[in-house]
Amino acid sequence: MKDKAPTLNRVYRELRKEVLRGDYVPGHQLDLSEIRVRHKASDTPVRNAVNRLVGEGLLKNTSHGGYYLPHVTEDHVRDLIGFSLRELILGTEEAEVVGRTIAPLPSNLAHGNVLVTTEALFREIAKSGGERARRTMEHVNDELHAIRLAEPLLIDDLQVELEGLIKACAAKDWQILRERLKDYHLLRLQLVPRLVTVLYADRGGVEGASDEARENYQYRR
Structure with missing residues (x-):
């Protein structure tokens, strides 16, 4: 056979x-x-x-x-973003306690695709909490991947934002890293309605998005 x-x-x-x-x-x-x-x-x-x-x-x-494919709702995306932030904060706290250095990203990632690099960085930060935390972050990355594809339409300076996270990791400046992780996630929480709308509207559908989000998307276009 x-x-x-x-x-x-x-x-x-x-x-x-x-x-x-x-x-x-x-x-x-x-x-x-x-x-x-x-x-x-x-x-x-x-x-x-x-x-x-x-x-x-x-x-x-x-x-x-x-x-x-699962429907993407604003509430679920908010839950994922909040969970991501909590896991990453725990990862930085664990790294700080044990004196762990977040492994530097390969050069082809550090200078490549922002989305792929961000997901790799988040896996490395979460890894400080153990293998389970790394696998959990990998799953969260997968669920948020489609949403993150819409970010360039709504967020300027993604590369600058990412570089700030990488520099804080490299310097083991845990307080600054936590502040930047919070800023990263809070910005996306504010943009959830528009991110969900872009995800659907670019393909002809808007299920799961609010009326206000649809209006925001039309305005952005």
Whole structure:
């Protein structure tokens, strides 16, 4: 029997990348037959790959055997941002107590994509609280990834903001780092309605966004 594991892993990686890249609007119903054709795979590896993404919280399944992207609501995004801040503050406190140095980011990240670099930095900070904290932050990063894709439309100087976080980490200036992490998250909490609206409106939908958020988005455009 032909080993399906290589096909499963390939389909899983490609589908995961598509979801995180924001190729699908939240609530989008996946067409498994289209995925089979597009990824040149049979039903079993496709379903196994999709179920793995369900286990990671990136997809949801229905009682009828279908799969879709979770809807993004303002309340859920606020909860995620608040949780992210708490985990990162705990990470800095743990690093300060044990004298841990946050590992410097690889040069290709430090000078590359702001979103990817921010997520890598947050994983490193959370890692001070242990492997469980690192995995938790990785999951939070995944859930917030699509929202963060909308940030360049609404937030200026993302690179400057990131560089401030990296410098505070490198200097082990924990108080400054905590202040900058709070500023980072509070700004996004203020922008949640507009971020959610951009996530949907760029793809023709606004479910989960408030009337005020829709007006803000139209004004921004």
